[in-house]
Amino acid sequence: MNTLSLSPLFRRSIGFDRLNDLFETAMKSDAPSYPPYNVEKHGDNDYRIVVAASGFDERELEVNVENRLLTISGAKEQKEEASQVNYLHQGIAQRSFKLSFRLDEQIEVQGARFENGLLKVDLLRIVPEAQRPRQIAINGRTSQSLEHQGEAQRETSAVSVA
DSSP: OOOOOOHHHSSSSSSSSOHHHHHHHHHHOOOOSSOOOOEESSSSSSSEEEOOOOOOOGEEEEEEEEEEEEEEEEOOOOOOOGOOOOOOOOOSOOOOHHHHHHEEETTEEHHHHHHTTEEEEEEEEEGGGGGGGOOOOOTOOOHHHHHHHHHHHHHHHHHHHO
16 A cells, blocks of 8 residues: 655745645655754744754855755865774764755745754745735724724723723
């Protein structure tokens, strides 16, 4: 029995609602497993990508945005002394990597910081005023009059409690 996993849709896109692009991305088999990363949502419009970049120095990491494609890459500097080391067990990967995330038009990269071996990239969804939820007036009442009505109710309830 074949099952369809939708998890590639959610971990490779942030703030995306376009199904065609999501399905195209999910059908590609180039989803990297190194380095491990998290995509976190902190509130309605705040996102964060956390990449486990242990063993990398801040100078060896790059974060770029081009044509709504966020690319996080790391390249280890080759040291001469590393070639002289004989590993009995090498469990810490020291290879280069490149992660790419397609961003929605409303998602902007706010900044990146590297601390304790984790690269954290903060993202923010900026919703234009025209697309924000708003209250529609009924029977000619303006939203301003609705706000005043709510304030009057609060004042009345405050007076009745006192």
